Amino acid sequence: MINNKYPVVDKIEHSDNIFELVFSAPYIADQGLPGEFVNVKVNYNLPHPFLRRPFSLHDVSEDGKVSLLIKVVGAGTRKLQDCSLGDEFELLGPVGKPFTIPDIDCTPVLVAGGIGIAPIYFLLKRLVNEDFDPILFLGAKTSGDIIKKKELISTCNVHFATEDGSFAKEGFVSDLLLKHDFNVNEKYYFYSCGPKPMLKKIGEFAIQNNFECEVSLEENFGCGIGACYGCSILTKDGYKRICRDGPVFNIKDVFEFL
């Protein structure tokens, strides 16, 4: 984990409010693992927005590029959206506990809701690289919110759902998953990131079927490196810091508190 300034080398608009910011950040690209995140300083010379914004690593490349998938929700993300190529931002990271890479005889099942695809995409690429054959379930509000459709279809076995039915199956991705025919003789390892009600449904399903399951959680961060205890959440072992003990947690440790 280091704090350093990195230039924006690319900005890709995926929809009105979802974009990808690509930094040239060799250290993070080299060290970063799926599930880890960086804290981005969004204010310069002004004290507002005061806190840094945490973003999961969305992708890294061998030539030192790091990409963050960002949904515009407020003043901080808007500042990032307004940036120009060449602008430099301070990134602190990589921080956090990454997803576990499973035993090779497991079939990874990745479930992402909305902007939850951000860390799941990085995990998916890593798993495919390591010869796994993952299944991806990806849900969004509407067709335009589903990023990288073609690439995902060509990369893995993918199931889409949109809440408004504008693309693929209509409804929640969690319901799509519950209807899926999982082979009782196979070992599955679930990973999920998205809204809490979705994580609850996926978690319940995984626990009932005795599948391993990890979820990536979020909360407002203070320091973002584990020192301030501002992002603590209840787990079965008491309060844990999302930024340091997570953001990835085993569902069994957090399910009853979601």
Next chain:
Amino acid sequence: MIDLGVNIGSVHFKNPILLASGIIGFGEEYQEIIDFENLGGIVTKSISLNPRAGNKPPRIVETPCGMLNSIGLENPGLEKFLNEKVDFLKTIKTNVVVSVAGSSIDDFVEIAKVLEPIEEFKILELNISCPNVKEGGILFGKNPDLTRSVVRRVREVSTKNLWVKLTPNVTNIGNIASIAEEAGADAIALINTFEGMAIDINTFKPKLGNVIGGLSGPAIKPMAIKRVWEVFQTVKIPIVGMGGIFSWKDVVEFLIAGAQIVQIGSSIFNDPLLPIKAITGLSDFLRSHNYSSISEIVGKTKINE
């Protein structure tokens, strides 16, 4: 290079820039990105006699130019502090101020007694001003009699440099500061956070799990400066100033208002290099204005001149 050194009692600080309590925990995480030895010191997260789980989340909400927090003094308690944190803290090559919290006067006394033999810790900061706990905390700092008792009782058992950290959430902070001085404090540290609250207009629910919290960040700096200036006129002992420091200029402002030492708090979250930048900035400021030490500017606010 200008000497930025400051003495409070018998304790020497290589410069007046410290990190405030509750910001860096016990130092383990931030040591990766901040060279503590370049600072005048660090203040630990407050230690209570027994472990404290802390408050219900969410514990942090961003506000204009600042943040509300209601951590609730989550800490491992005195025993775990001694077993798991002290060895690392002893390796830090600058002053380590131990912040002490208690739900009763006896708690403060007990912790002070146990810390007394640890020579590496030369300073205790009594946190009688946390707004986020039901027992102790701010209740002490708002009450002149309790302030007097807790400082007096700790003074009886501790030979360490004793700092008392005050809350701004009182009518007359100068009065509380004088009481702490009379009771034996070596320095007054001010201010802790301002009590605050934020409500989600869509759900009508408080944004903090604890309903209320403490406001920190640049938003509170003018209010902190005012209180440092006020207390500077009422006490003779040194002042440790804090509240919203976001740049080296803020450090200079606190010194002019009357602080001999400052602590930087939540702005570290924004810029972990701020303390180092503040040391350089302060040094450059003094040099460019031909001052040879910080004592030449401490408390030199010009009124009606």
